Amino acid sequence: MTLQINQMAPDFEAETTMGRIRFHEWIGDAWCVLFSHPKDFTPVCTTELGAMAGLGAEFDKRNCKVIGLSVDPVTSHERWSKDIEEVMGFMPRYPMIGDSDLAVAKLYGMLPANAGTTSEGRTPADNATVRTVFVIGPDKMIKLVLAYPMSTGRNFDEILRVLDSLQLTARHKVATPVNWKQGEDVIIVPAVSDEEARQRFPEGWRAPKPYMRIVKQPTT
Template identity: 45%
Template sequence: MEAQFTIMPRIGDQAPDFEAMTTTGKIKFSEYIKGSWTILFSHPADFTPVCTTEMSGFALEKEFFASHDTKLIGLSIDSIHSHIAWVNNVRKNTGVLFEFPIIADIDMSVSKLYGMLQPGESETAAVRAVFFIDPTGKIRLMMYYPLNVGRNMEEIKRALIALQTADKYKVAMPLNWTPGEKVIVPPPKTVAEMQEREASDYEMVDFYLAKKDLP
């Protein structure tokens, strides 16, 4: 059988726009995300165990995301009635309320637009995708997980802070970087810049790899 390929947005693309019904009402995505960071994430289905732990994880980190100027929005291929019943069920059983909007993508249109439907995994359920979108509406980072492996909330938080820090200070992050650690300074583009670097207080591995502390 010939393989089927899903068209997916890429890092650096503008986030595809759409209108959809959510648990907080109808939205136009470009208006919802305007001017702030946004994390769009999909889950395979309501009333499933792994998805419940993940959505609860996002809900419990409400203050963290708010403090980092980041909106949340979920999605699955379920009806709005299923979403609301699930939200209510989780609130009653655990006390956790999903206050962020959850898209009811019953016709799969948004899932297809974002490459969340991957036939090799499932043709009827969205994989566990995570899209980091910056205040200009540009996709900056994407994560995809299979149906049977939950995401890592600490990595999602770390990645968000890394993106925001890189933008603010025009730097890059080394392997396993966490907030408070040294960052990588962009490599020199001229001999003069190289000489300036050698005379700086940077942690020099070599002229092309230098680290510094942030303020």
């Protein structure tokens, strides 16, 4: 199954480094970043998990919970966490899902249904497709899907940037242009008529093309 934007994020129960959770219940009314890893004790993933731990306050500011997944048992994650802190200076303070039966990886379309039922004996290369980032909204709908190769570490500054955009555009009828950052100008979405736009944006807009109405970022 391939998951797409605006589909419901599949719910599941799983053991994590912070106890057993039911995923949707755990998210609650927050946003969520679920990011996955092919194997514990792998070098690129070690840097990613530590970097994400170091950004905890940034995600907290955005009411966004972080949860990791790796195709290994929770006991292995707990040992790996010590390496992550030693190498990166930060211990993961977010839960890490134990997926030793591959159930969540298959549920989220990161492994095929015939991948088996155990992580035992599987190499990182066997799980190379378990390198995905999902951003999930408080409505439990998938808002973003990114997949990375094992050789390329993820850019979590970009995840924060996208999260800012998603939260802004969920509140206002705007879209964010290329390379947008917090505080920069935005675009009124085409579905908003000029009449409605005048009510929403009384200061007016700049229109380099009839279909492109640029305004200051709303602050409320």
